[in-house]
Amino acid sequence: MPEKRLTNNIRTLRFLAGEMTQADLGLRVGLTRQTIAAVEAGKYSPTLETAFRIAEVFGKPLDEVFRWES
Amino acid sequence: MLPRERFAWIWTIALIVIGAAYFIAVTVQQQSHVQLSYLTRITTLAVALGSLGVVAGGEHLLSRLRSGGRRLAAPDERERFMDARSSTFAYYVLMAGMLVVGFVMPFGRGGWDIVHGAFLAVILAEVVHHGSLALAYRRGWRA
Numbered sequence: 630m631p632e633k634r635l636t637n638n639i640r641t642l643r644f645l646a647g648e649m650t651q652a653d654l655g656l657r658v659g660l661t662r663q664t665i666a667a668v669e670a671g672k673y674s675p676t677l678e679t680a681f682r683i684a685e686v687f688g689k690p691l692d693e694v695f696r697w698e699s
Numbered sequence: 700m701l702p703r704e705r706f707a708w709i710w711t712i713a714l715i716v717i718g719a720a721y722f723i724a725v726t727v728q729q730q731s732h733v734q735l736s737y738l739t740r741i742t743t744l745a746v747a748l749g750s751l752g753v754v755a756g757g758e759h760l761l762s763r764l765r766s767g768g769r770r771l772a773a774p775d776e777r778e779r780f781m782d783a784r785s786s787t788f789a790y791y792v793l794m795a796g797m798l799v800v801g802f803v804m805p806f807g808r809g810g811w812d813i814v815h816g817a818f819l820a821v822i823l824a825e826v827v828h829h830g831s832l833a834l835a836y837r838r839g840w841r842a
Contacts, residue, residue, distance in 0.1 A: 655775075663701055663836070664777040672838075673777050 635674045637695045639665070642687045658682040702762045702771055703778060704836035711829040713754040718822040721747035725815060740811055744818070781835040789828035796820020 643649040651665040658679060660668075667673035668683075675683065684694040724743055728735055762771060774782065800816040808816075 660775045660777070661701060661772075663704075664775050667777060676776055679776060 631699050633697055633699050634671065635695055635697055636671060637668065639669050639683065639694065642689065642694065646687060654683070654686060657686050701836065702766075703774065704833060706758055706762070707829045707833035707836060709754065709758050711826055711833055713751060714822055714826045714829065717747055717750045717754075718819075718826070722815070722819070744814070747818075781832055785828045785832040785835065788831050789824040792827045793820055793824035796823060 639654070643651070643654060650662075651669070652662040654660075655662050655665045659682070660675075660679065664673060664675075668675055680695055681691060684691045687694060721743065728739070728743070763769075796816070797820055800813055800820060804813050804816050
């Protein structure tokens with residue numbers, strides 16, 4: 630089975646949302662700034678519920694924020 | 700650095716330093732070939748435990764002062780996952796230590812050796828718990 634990993638566009642979406650900070654995003658979804666940084670860097674995969682919360686903050690469907698790819 | 704990460708580092712270092720100091724003191728006492736009183740032994744143990752309490756209390760107080768008296772925010776999901784994983788590692792260390800203390804040591808040793816063995820197992824388990832937690836904060840963790 631090919632190795633796949635979860636990637637995301639959170640950095641881009643934060644930029645498009647008026648340079649929203651990691652701390653602001655974290656506050657809105659109930660995570661610390663460090664956890665948002667870890668998610669952006671691909672060092673931590675959030676739970677499904679948190680992934681939906683993050684997508685909701687940007688007003689995007691889940692698959693525009695997170696992707697499952699090789 | 701998050702307060703919980705700072706606490707994990709401070710607690711790991713304190714456990715290593717105080718634990719080492721305790722066992723060095725115990726070894727020196729034993730090698731002096733002087734029959735130590737129960738009070739001396741229990742005081743040494745109490746000083747070690749008290750020192751750990753002072754470190755934990757001091758760090759807690761410092762965190763409250765730094766945050767202007769606000770309570771620490773609840774850990775988020777990543778912190779809870781990291782803590783659960785670190786607790787699992789520590790559980791196996793404590794289990795191994797308790798097997799030695801409870802099933803091996805009573806047949807060859809007794810009294811204070813068993814107390815020291817149990818204390819060492821607890822210290823090692825705590826070092827593994829907080830040390831692996833501190834490393835997880837530093838290196839990130841892929842769920």
